[in-house]
Amino acid sequence: MSETLPVPSAPPAPARRVSGVPxxxxxxxxxxxxxxxxxxxxxxxxxxxxxxxxxxxxxxxxxxxxxxxxxxxxxxxxxxxxxxxxxxxxxxxxxxxxxxxxxxxxxxxxxxxxxxxxxxxxxxxxxxxxxxxxxxxxxxxxxxxxxxxxxxxxxxxxxxxxxxxxxxxxxxxxxxxxxxxxxxxxxxxxxxxxxxxxxxxxxxxxxxxxxxxxxxxxxxxxxxxxxxxxxxxxxxxxxxxxxxxxxxxxxxxxxxxxxxxxGATLKQLTLTRVNSLHLRPVTTASVGDDAADAVARARAAGDDFVVVLDRRGRPISWPTLAEVSRMAAIPATVDEKLPVVGLGSTLNDALDTMLAASQGGAVVLGRRDSLAGVVTIEMIMDAIQRTRQETAG
Amino acid sequence: MTTATPSARGVAAGDARDEAAPAQPGTEAAGTAPGGWRALVVQPLLVAVGLLAFLLWRANATLTDTEARQLGTATLWDSALRHLSLTVVSAAIVLLISIPLGIALTRPALRRLTPAVIGVANVGQAAPAIGLFVLLATWLGFGFWTTIVALVVYSALPVLRNTMVGIQGVDPRLVEAGRGMGMSGTAVLFRVELPLAGPVMLAGARTALVLLVGTATLATFINGGGLGVLINTGITLSLNSLLISGAVLVALLALAVDWLGRVVEHVARPKGL
Structure with a gap:
């Protein structure tokens, strides 16, 4: 649970199970x-x-x-x-x-x-x-x-x-x-x-x-x-x-x-989903882990933040390295304001969530609220840029 | 996944934001009935103290023969029992009539009859009780059952109205949710509407009971018996001891009945409200 999560570069697209009727x-x-x-x-x-x-x-x-x-x-x-x-x-x-x-x-x-x-x-x-x-x-x-x-x-x-x-x-x-x-x-x-x-x-x-x-x-x-x-x-x-x-x-x-x-660009924000972005992998640590070790791993990976996961692998907080290095072990504190979005969230949702938080990004949850990666404001801006260029060209 | 016990359980932080910490089970007990158990304990104490005071006075007072006869244990007991049976029998009849009628009048098919029925019930209650008693007596004759009829007519309204108000007060979306998940109309009535209307209906029944205890004192005028006899005799013969004894006993009985009603309401109140 403590290594950098492998995040799929493309959204998984399995054949969808259908249990409904027409x-x-x-x-x-x-x-x-x-x-x-x-x-x-x-x-x-x-x-x-x-x-x-x-x-x-x-x-x-x-x-x-x-x-x-x-x-x-x-x-x-x-x-x-x-x-x-x-x-x-x-x-x-x-x-x-x-x-x-x-x-x-x-x-x-x-x-x-x-x-x-x-x-x-x-x-x-x-x-x-x-x-x-x-x-x-x-x-x-x-x-x-x-x-x-x-x-x-x-x-x-x-x-x-x-x-x-x-x-x-x-x-x-x-x-x-x-x-x-x-x-x-x-x-x-x-x-x-x-x-x-x-x-x-x-x-x-x-x-x-x-x-x-x-x-x-x-x-x-x-x-x-x-x-x-x-x-x-x-x-x-x-x-x-x-x-x-x-x-x-x-x-x-x-x-x-x-x-x-x-608003063509803004519409795009509602149409594009978080799962279509290349989510950034992120350094994680579990509750009770050694803080110094987590900081070292984050530094090695070039991350400024660590995502803390609970026993069931669900993200509970997202402290900066400065905060983590002041602690001995990773605490079980739940950050009530942790910015989270789902894989199915629209970029619009993600942007809303980020603007209300201090980290300049949001944690992305996958199945059963497990961590799927991180999305940042820069990634969304890039996505908007790309669509604009596509529409222009 | 809640904010309730974050350290013991894993908490997905995402939920922490959407779920403002709800109350833990068990903490709601104090909030279910305003006043709670304290009011329920004080009331019977007052009744007991009042009864004790009356009995002490009765044992030590110097009374005339008439007074002593009227306030004899056997006579008092008979009057009190008679009073209580007037109350209980008429209350039972009121419940048997008013609750089904109230339910029927909230069904879509009969809803348009509501104003008419409520109007009739209003007349029953708005008419002065003593007038109602005497009018019924001239028609049906004097005695126990005429008293019962008069009492039923007089106290049907609170039960009827509270049954209807209680059922109408159930959130229509809950009824729709029930029907929407495939419950029959009857199932929705018994499993959703009546349980949720229960507290209001019980309050109506308690109001009717207290009303009945008070009104049953008028039974003496049409030969119905009860504690009203004491009061009436006291007035007629200017015997204050009888008058006051009768009044005190009726008041104690009303308080006791009211308390019983409150206990039932407290116990029968659906949890989760």
């Missing part, structure tokens, strides 16, 4: 009595298995209504809904919903039930054995980055907003549903937490490959999380359905262009 909406319409315009007007939409599709559009455009018609919290007035090969339009809605994960803003956890009970709801409804449910709960807590020992017996109010949202995601994934619906999942948390949760979701999706449909009002979030984005106008009219790159490069209508916002 969703097909056919001529779906929702009319509310007493309204002359349908809330959702004849929408046909194909969503590929294992893709994350983001619904964006002005408020009241019907995107949330459309989302809720997929799990039939709202019954369509007409049209068909297919999940995989099945037509689920007339299926028992309660049974259908047990096969579709549903995440809402702030997690929607039941406050009178412990974290474990919340997560175990759907598996218990499906009649899983107790042992299997218990194992699944721990597995999921681990997946969303919460220590099961510490969190399973807590009540939601004993968790921060970000942690509640993680448990919300764990609960939605409990019975391993092929489809996950998210309704503005990260709308109620502060920007830094939101960015962390987005990174977390990208990582989880990378592991699981569900079909995710997510409503958001934040176009940057759509670009960051989505394999594809659907831009809606009133009546859930589909204005454009494409990859984030394509929508940014060629907005279908003036309306989309307005929605997307301006």
């Amino acid at each position: 969703i097909r909406l056919e001529h779906v319409t929702k009319r509310y009595p007493g309204q002359d315009r349908p809330a959702v007007d004849d929408v046909t939409l194909d969503i590929a298995a294992g893709e994350t599709v983001m619904f964006v559009g002005p408020s009241g455009c019907g995107k949330t209504t459309l989302l809720k018609m997929i799990n039939r919290l709202i019954e369509p007035t007409s049209g068909r809904i297919h999940l995989g090969d099945e037509d689920v339009t007339n299926q028992d809605p309660d049974r259908l919903r047990r096969r579709i994960g549903y995440v809402i803003q702030a997690g929607g956890l039941f406050p009178h039930m412990m974290v474990a009970t919340n997560i175990g709801m759907v598996p218990r409804m499906l009649g899983w054995e107790k042992q299997r449910v218990t194992e699944r709960i721990d597995e999921l807590l681990d997946l969303v980055g919460l220590d099961p020992e510490q969190y399973r017996d807590r009540y939601p109010k004993e968790l921060s907003g970000g942690q509640q949202q993680r448990v919300g995601v764990a609960r939605a994934l409990a019975a391993d549903p092929p489809v996950l619906l998210m309704d503005e999942p990260f709308g109620a948390v502060d920007p830094i937490t939101r960015q962390r949760l987005q990174d977390e979701l990208l990582r989880i999706q990378d592991e699981l490959g569900k079909t995710i449909v997510c409503v958001t009002h934040d176009f940057d979030e759509a670009v960051k999380l989505g394999d594809r984005i659907v831009v809606f106008d009133v009546g859930a009219r589909i204005v454009q359905y494409d990859t984030p790159e394509a929508i940014l490069a060629a907005p279908a209508e003036e309306y989309v262009a307005d929605f997307v916002g301006a």
Whole structure:
């Protein structure tokens, strides 16, 4: 754990595991009595298995209504809904919903039930054995980055907003549903937490490959999380359905262009991810290591900082060599302000994080919060320079 | 991964920023009920002291024959039991009617009937209790069961209203979350709505009980018995000892019932709120 980490020069790109199923909406319409315009007007939409599709559009455009018609919290007035090969339009809605994960803003956890009970709801409804449910709960807590020992017996109010949202995601994934619906999942948390949760979701999706449909009002979030984005106008009219790159490069209508916002270089910051950079390797030390030894290794590697890892290999602080050389052994102090980003973070996120920290860079986390390397402001500036030259040339 | 025990457990620093240290389990006990156990201990002590004072006075007072007869152990005990049974029976009927009705009125299909039903219940409570008793007595005759009917009509509102307010106060997103994960409407009602509405509903039941103990003193006017007999006799015969004894005992009973209600609320309160 104490040597310089070998950091892959190119992002690993294994064939993505897909456990989701395709969703097909056919001529779906929702009319509310007493309204002359349908809330959702004849929408046909194909969503590929294992893709994350983001619904964006002005408020009241019907995107949330459309989302809720997929799990039939709202019954369509007409049209068909297919999940995989099945037509689920007339299926028992309660049974259908047990096969579709549903995440809402702030997690929607039941406050009178412990974290474990919340997560175990759907598996218990499906009649899983107790042992299997218990194992699944721990597995999921681990997946969303919460220590099961510490969190399973807590009540939601004993968790921060970000942690509640993680448990919300764990609960939605409990019975391993092929489809996950998210309704503005990260709308109620502060920007830094939101960015962390987005990174977390990208990582989880990378592991699981569900079909995710997510409503958001934040176009940057759509670009960051989505394999594809659907831009809606009133009546859930589909204005454009494409990859984030394509929508940014060629907005279908003036309306989309307005929605997307301006600034070609800045857009690039939202499109480029940390994992596309050549991350810098960095000298690491574990809690309890000899400080002098760590300083010597850092000097040899030409680093001004040392990243301290805890027992599980997760970075906890990032002291300067001057600070380290004043200590005898590496302390277990957790730096609350440690700038961290995920491999899936956008350069925009990374830049935000760095500007709030003193190190002029950020620690990059890989799988299960292990250290993947370090990204610096210079690296981001270089990346911007390169794109500008490419665009110019 | 939290800030709670950073040195004992590995803490991913990233989490430390997004997770403002949440309370540790166990620290919430003090915060669950304002006042907590202290209020729950003081109240029965007051009741006990009051009862003791009354008994001491009763043992040492020089009383006329009428007073002694009215304040005899057997008579007192009968009146108190009668008072209590009036209260308990009418409370049970109120709960049996008002809670299901309150639940029904929060279901989407019946929600539009709410104003009408609440209006009727309001009339029951707004009408002066003594008027209600006498009117019902002229219609149904005097006695125990007429008293019960009057008491039920009079105290249905707090339970009904608190049931509805409690259920309506449940965050609709939780109901949606429940339905969204595949719980049936009934499952959401019993596992989410009712547990979360519980504290408000219990508070309504306690209010009704205390109201009933007080109102049951009026039973004496329509031959319903209870501790009101003492008060009424005391007034009619200008015997202050009877009047005050009756009033004190009713007050002690009300306090005791209120305390029991609070204990139940405290114990039954869902953890995690």
